[in-house]
Every structure is written in C-alpha cells, then in structure tokens.
Amino acid sequence: MSGSYQTTPAERKAAFRHIVAYAKPHLGTFLLVFGCSLVAILADLLQPYLVKIAIDDHLMGGKADAKLLWMIGATYAGLALLSLLFTYWQNNLLQRIGQSIVAKLRKDLFRHIQSLSMSFFDRFPIGSLVTHESSDTESISQFFTQVLLSLIRDGMTLIFILIFMFKLDVKLALISATLLPVIAIIAVVFRSWLRQTYQAARTQLSRMIAFLAENLAGMSLIQAFNQEEEQFKQFEARNQRYWKANVKEIRSNVLFNRSFDILGNVSVALLTWIGGMAVFHRELEFGVLYAFINYIRQFFQPINAITQQWNTMQSATVSMDRLWRIFSTKPEVVDPEPEQAVDPKxxxxxxxxxxxxxxxxxxxxxxxxxxxxxxxxxxxxxxxxxxxxxxxxxxxxxxxxxxxxxxxxxxxxxxxxxxxxxxxxxxxxxxxxxxxxxxxxxxxxxxxxxxxxxxxxxxxxxxxxxxxxxxxxxxxxxxxxxxxxxxxxxxxxxxxxxxxxxxxxxxxxxxxxxxxxxxxxxxxxxxxxxxxxxxxxxxxxxxxxxxxxxxxxxxxxxxxxxxxxxxxxxxxxxxxxxxxxxxxxxxxxxxxxxxxxxxx
Missing domain, CATH: 3.40.50.300 (P-loop containing nucleotide triphosphate hydrolases)
Structure with a gap:
C-alpha cells in the first residue's frame, strides 16, 4: 500500500459514491444554497441589461428622462446589494455543510482505522495515515465548499449568460457558442496531465511525511549513532523530489489557466470588432454591444473560476481514492457471527x-x-x-x-x-x-x-x-x-x-x-x-x-x-x-x- 498505488476507473467511481454519500443528510441545505445562488446570479446578470436599457431606450433614443434613469440606477444598486446578501448566505450555508461533512468523515475514518487488524499497520506507514486523516479529509472539505460551489454558481452563471446573450442578439450568441467546443477540447487535453502531475506531487508529499514521522520517532537512535547528516541527505532527496513534482504541477496549471485567458481576450477582441462593425452599419444597437461585451467577459469568469478549481478537484479526487483504499480495507480479524459467539463473564x-x-x-x-x-x-x-x-x-x-x-x-x-x-x-x-x-x-x-x-x-x-x-x-x-x-x-x-x-x-x-x-x-x-x-x-x-x-x-x-x-x-x-x-x-x-x- 504505497503512495504510488493506482486506482481503476471502477474504484474511482466507488470512491466518489462513498464520499458523496456523506452529503445526503444535507440535501435540504444544498437546495437552499442552490436558491441563494440563483438569486445572486440573476441579480448580477440583470445589471448589464439595465445599462443596455438606459443606453438604447433613453440616452441613445432621445428619451433622457432623469426620473427613469434614477430608477434604473436605484434598481442597479438594489441588485448589487441583493447579490451581496445572497452570496454571503450561500457561502455560509456551504461552509457549514462542508465542515459538517468533513467532521463526520474524520470521525468515521478514525473509527475504521481503529477497527483494522495489526497486519494493516504492518504494511501501511503511520505518516501516510496521518496525511489521510488531516490533509486528505481537508481536501474533501474543499471539494464541497469550493468545487461544488463553483459547479453550482458558475455552471448556472454560464447557462444564464447564454440565455441573455441569445435574447440580445442571436448572431453574436451563435459566434460565442462556437467557443464551447474549443473549451471542451482544452479541458480534455489537459485533464489527464493535470491529474498525473497532482497525484505525483501528493505521492511525494506522503512519502516525505512518512519519512519525517519515522525519523522523529527514532531521533534518539539517530543521534546515538551520529546519523543526523545521513538522514538529512535522505530527507533532502525526498524534499527535492517533492519540490520537482510541485513545480511540474504548478507549470501544468499555469499553462491550463493561461490558455483560457488567451482564448477569452481573443474572443472579446473578435466580438468587439464584429459588434462594432454592426453598430457602425446600424445593424446593432450600441447598448446591446455594451451588454454583450460585459456578458462575454462574464462568460469567461465562471469558466476561469471552474478551471481554477481544477487543482482542488484533482486534490479531492486523489484524496477520495486514497481514503477509499482505507475504507474498502476490511479487517482480517473480525468478531464472530452472533450465533457462533461465546461471551463468557x-x-x-x-x-x-x-x-x-x-x-x-x-x-x-x-x-x-x-x-x-x-x-x-x-x-x-x-x-x-x-x-x-x-x-x-x-x-x-x-x-x-x-x-x-x-x-x-x-x-x-x-x-x-x-x-x-x-x-x-x-x-x-x-x-x-x-x-x-x-x-x-x-x-x-x-x-x-x-x-x-x-x-x-x-x-x-x-x-x-x-x-x-x-x-x-x-x-x-x-x-x-x-x-x-x-x-x-x-x-x-x-x-x-x-x-x-x-x-x-x-x-x-x-x-x-x-x-x-x-x-x-x-x-x-x-x-x-x-x-x-x-x-x-x-x-x-x-x-x-x-x-x-x-x-x-x-x-x-x-x-x-x-x-x-x-x-x-x-x-x-x-x-x-x-x-x-x-x-x-x-x-x-x-x-x-x-x-x-x-x-x-
């Protein structure tokens, strides 16, 4: 059971099902989070549309009614406040869910480890178990509080942005929709690489912690035999391998995220040119172009947010795999069946x-x-x-x-x-x-x-x-x-x-x-x-x-x-x-x- 253990797709699915089952008791709270996210998203996305109305229907249309503009401004401010309040409630609810889940997960993991036979501890490093109980459970907490939030909030944001874009102008919306396959291709290309680099970094971390725990436990022996320098060299070698794995992981994430940044900037430039020409030829209202550019920028914000969570997602996935290996390990020494048990006084x-x-x-x-x-x-x-x-x-x-x-x-x-x-x-x-x-x-x-x-x-x-x-x-x-x-x-x-x-x-x-x-x-x-x-x-x-x-x-x-x-x-x-x-x-x-x- 070393850190280089590889899981099969079937085991990954089993691990995911097992961990996600911890969320079932919080289903009602998740629905509240969904509701808060919905209100906050709509409050955000209505703001550019209000500016579009102010530009096209009032300023550019020659109906500069100060009272109506004040009403639009007040509505804009109200939507911003509404977004702030519901985002706050959403984050608080989700953090409470995440901490409740990870608390129960830690408790169940500790109870399960205690139930395992001595043969398990003979082959499983204590340092790795400490990593699982602390670091891996925290990664899963981040899955529920960060990754899940991003999937709910940013996923819905993308859907509603597309709806608003098609409502504003079908042609520009269709051009924007062509970006989705490109985004999907980039995600697929990077997915396997990101997983491998992250898993490699976690493996090296686990090995380094196991080595550190072993050395601290035997420090008296190390000092008695004057082995400090030799043990330092071994630690330095493990630390160097962890550093290299970390650098490789960071490099892969930077390349992944910057690919989306470049794609987003190119898209804004392209739509500004196409939309600008349409406005110049009076085929498109200026307010529509303004709103559209805002939406296309917002379109890449949730994508970037989701990709920023990719590292956390990889962390949680690897942690799920590692915890599943422990949870799926059955004690070799078990209590007798009730009908066979003898319970002497x-x-x-x-x-x-x-x-x-x-x-x-x-x-x-x-x-x-x-x-x-x-x-x-x-x-x-x-x-x-x-x-x-x-x-x-x-x-x-x-x-x-x-x-x-x-x-x-x-x-x-x-x-x-x-x-x-x-x-x-x-x-x-x-x-x-x-x-x-x-x-x-x-x-x-x-x-x-x-x-x-x-x-x-x-x-x-x-x-x-x-x-x-x-x-x-x-x-x-x-x-x-x-x-x-x-x-x-x-x-x-x-x-x-x-x-x-x-x-x-x-x-x-x-x-x-x-x-x-x-x-x-x-x-x-x-x-x-x-x-x-x-x-x-x-x-x-x-x-x-x-x-x-x-x-x-x-x-x-x-x-x-x-x-x-x-x-x-x-x-x-x-x-x-x-x-x-x-x-x-x-x-x-x-x-x-x-x-x-x-x-x-």
Whole structure:
C-alpha cells in the first residue's frame, strides 16, 4: 500500500459514491444554497441589461428622462446589494455543510482505522495515515465548499449568460457558442496531465511525511549513532523530489489557466470588432454591444473560476481514492457471527490456555509458528525464551488475536478465541510491552486509560499496590502531573510501573509481559520484578524475556527455536537436561555476568 498505488476507473467511481454519500443528510441545505445562488446570479446578470436599457431606450433614443434613469440606477444598486446578501448566505450555508461533512468523515475514518487488524499497520506507514486523516479529509472539505460551489454558481452563471446573450442578439450568441467546443477540447487535453502531475506531487508529499514521522520517532537512535547528516541527505532527496513534482504541477496549471485567458481576450477582441462593425452599419444597437461585451467577459469568469478549481478537484479526487483504499480495507480479524459467539463473564474466566496445532506466518508462503501444541494451567506463570525470530512475540500476538492463526486453534477455558468478541477478549488479557505507551494527559488518566468509570481513589490504590505511589508523589503535581507524548520525563521503570498499575485496575485474568524488563537497569528491574510478582498473583501469566533472570522462577519455561517448542520445564530441570536452554544460559552468563542471571 504505497503512495504510488493506482486506482481503476471502477474504484474511482466507488470512491466518489462513498464520499458523496456523506452529503445526503444535507440535501435540504444544498437546495437552499442552490436558491441563494440563483438569486445572486440573476441579480448580477440583470445589471448589464439595465445599462443596455438606459443606453438604447433613453440616452441613445432621445428619451433622457432623469426620473427613469434614477430608477434604473436605484434598481442597479438594489441588485448589487441583493447579490451581496445572497452570496454571503450561500457561502455560509456551504461552509457549514462542508465542515459538517468533513467532521463526520474524520470521525468515521478514525473509527475504521481503529477497527483494522495489526497486519494493516504492518504494511501501511503511520505518516501516510496521518496525511489521510488531516490533509486528505481537508481536501474533501474543499471539494464541497469550493468545487461544488463553483459547479453550482458558475455552471448556472454560464447557462444564464447564454440565455441573455441569445435574447440580445442571436448572431453574436451563435459566434460565442462556437467557443464551447474549443473549451471542451482544452479541458480534455489537459485533464489527464493535470491529474498525473497532482497525484505525483501528493505521492511525494506522503512519502516525505512518512519519512519525517519515522525519523522523529527514532531521533534518539539517530543521534546515538551520529546519523543526523545521513538522514538529512535522505530527507533532502525526498524534499527535492517533492519540490520537482510541485513545480511540474504548478507549470501544468499555469499553462491550463493561461490558455483560457488567451482564448477569452481573443474572443472579446473578435466580438468587439464584429459588434462594432454592426453598430457602425446600424445593424446593432450600441447598448446591446455594451451588454454583450460585459456578458462575454462574464462568460469567461465562471469558466476561469471552474478551471481554477481544477487543482482542488484533482486534490479531492486523489484524496477520495486514497481514503477509499482505507475504507474498502476490511479487517482480517473480525468478531464472530452472533450465533457462533461465546461471551463468557469476566469473573468466571479461569485462564486456562491451549494452543492446538497452531501454524502461522505473516506473509503468504512463510511460516513463523510450526504446528505448535501447548497447554497452560490456570494461574500458571510461563516464561518464554529464545533468540530473536524464534516466534515468542508471535505466540502472544495470536493469543491477543492481533492476527488469526493460519491453521489450528487457540483456546481460553476451552473456547476458541475466534468465538469470543474482541472487546471481551481484550478485557480478559492484559498486555505489558517493552515500551509501555503513555498518552498526553495526567497520570490518573493514563492509568485508567481515560475511562472515568474508574475513580481517582481506585487509580491511587492500584499504584500503591504495584509500588508506584512513592515515585508519583515525588512529582510536583503528583497524580495530576501532565505527561507529554510517550511519557517523556519519566524513567523507563516508572513508565513500566504505571503499565502494571493499569493491569491491577483493569483486572484481566491473563497477563502477558513482552520483554517488559528489557530496557531496565538492575535496580529498577528489582522494583518491576516485585510489581510483577504482585500483579501476576492469581493470574495466568506469560512472560517473554531476553533476560533469563526474568523467568528463572517461573513455574515452567518454554524454549522456542524457529517457531517450535524445543524444550520445556523449570529452570533447574532445563539446566540439568543440558540442551538448548543451558546453551542460552551459559551464553548469557558469559556475556552479561552471573549476578544479572541470579537476580530474581
């Protein structure tokens, strides 16, 4: 799902139908916009006709009646005021529609993104999703507030100008009408080119934003490895490609718009010459020529306005395509059908886990887990060890149903996890990761995950339970301390203790710790180990660890290699076997010191 993804005509139609469906609830307001536009347009177009009457029927006709001229002048001023008022109402109504549509679109897009499976996020850059949620939805807002307004207002203006022109003089009107095919040919010739140049610019922008988001997230690593200059060069290259794509897009739009300017000026010159000769030979009244020249100038104004919106139209079309790709993506992991669903009560969950003939691979044709069988008793603490790529984290992701197994089944208390609604499953399982994620907000809100059903007192009690209370109270504002993104300002151990407090508060029956102590120093690890013992009491606990010290006192240790369980038993039993686990143990003891392995 890269930025260069190409849509088919059928997909474009589907995307357009999907986005335009957001306008249906506002149909009544659109009719009001249409009415306001109609009044404003007629008020504008009657003004040259009034001047024509004043010239031909009064000034040139020898009927210089001051009272009638004053009446015509007052009517002219009234029409100008009427046009101003109805244009104002039209713009306000349309802006309200556009903002309502884009607000609902953003909400639906965010909700849909949240519903997608983890496999979607594996292949879709986060920077691109940010672009879709912000920039693309704004482009669609501009479609409804600018493009649609132009199509309604300027389209009707063209129709009424043609009506007035034919009423004034059929011959000159027919000459003017010959411009329409020329305009159509220019539009068709430029259409494909404009779309390509705009899409190319948007693609480069999306790639640049994705690169920027990735770099900002990993800035500590970039600085640690002195990669600033190299990353700057890569950013500069992407920025240069975006600049070139933008220049090409601007050049195409300038050529497109200037083509109409030249055509408009040539048309005015031609009609002035033809009309002037007709007036000279008394075949045409001077007022008619005056009105006609005004209308021919106004004739190109709406065309220019529509073409000026062509870029916005291209932006909206590309944005519709991109958003449709997301909306049309279905979650690979879905809730069971109602007749197949099992909805156990949380208090009745024992926490027995069984992997039965489980196979899994992230990509088609690859396999990370090989026909694995494993039974875990309720309340048992299981340590899972193995080198990187052994399949440890995949085992946990399958239990949480971030992905579905390729073959076999995973059961909790004898129930296939695919039959348990995901919301209930995720309440049953608590996950503590290597890098606990904290949001912008207070410590209170981060522990209770912004769920106000949990009181302040319950949050404080949970923090006391895991030993985080003294650390929090040392902060200036205590539990009301506002954290920035990812909890910067707190140590890795403090962030981890807050994640344990979440577990205590939410009370899942199964606890998963995925490398939860990997980034901690020895002292902080002791605090977290104590919290782990407190939190895991009475819960089925699965601990993934690189540090063997984390799992040495587990009830059972599972040793994985290339997606298979090669050994299992207690620490002492595995050492006595003298197999792969002892090899890992000896390697860790030699590389990191025996004291670390004996911490526990």
């Amino acid at each position: 949380l208090e009745d969950v024992r926490g027995a886990i069984a992997y039965r003939g489980v196979e899994f691979g992230y990509l088609e044709g690859t396999r990370v887990i090989n026909r694995l069988d494993l039974s875990i008793r309720p309340g048992e603490m299981i340590g899972i060890v193995g080198v990187t790529g052994a399949g440890k984290s995949s085992l946990m992701s399958l239990l949480c149903r971030f992905y579905d197994v390729t073959a076999g089944a995973i059961e909790i208390d004898g129930i296939d996890v695919r039959r348990i609604p995901q919301a209930k499953l995720h309440r049953m399982i608590g996950l503590v990761q290597q890098e606990p994620y904290l949001y912008s907000g207070s410590i209170i809100d981060n522990v209770r995950m912004f769920d106000e059903r949990y009181t302040r007192g319950q949050v404080i009690e949970a923090c006391r339970f895991v030993g985080a209370d003294p650390l929090i109270r040392r902060l200036k504002d205590g539990y009301d301390t506002l954290l920035s993104e990812r909890g910067s300002g707190l140590s890795a151990g403090e962030r981890q203790l807050l994640s344990f407090a979440r577990i205590v508060l939410l009370e899942p029956r199964i606890l998963i710790l995925d490398e939860a102590t990997a980034n901690l120093d020895s002292f902080t690890e002791q605090l977290v180990q104590h919290a782990l013992q407190v939190v895991s009491a009475g819960r089925t606990t699965l601990v993934i660890a690189h540090r063997l010290s984390t799992v040495m006192h587990a009830d059972r240790i599972i040793v994985m290699k290339h997606g298979d369980i090669v050994e299992q038993g207690t620490h002492a039993e595995l050492i006595e076997q003298g197999g792969y686990y002892k090899e890992l143990y000896e390697h860790a003891k030699g590389g990191h010191g025996l004291e670390e392995l004996q911490t526990g």
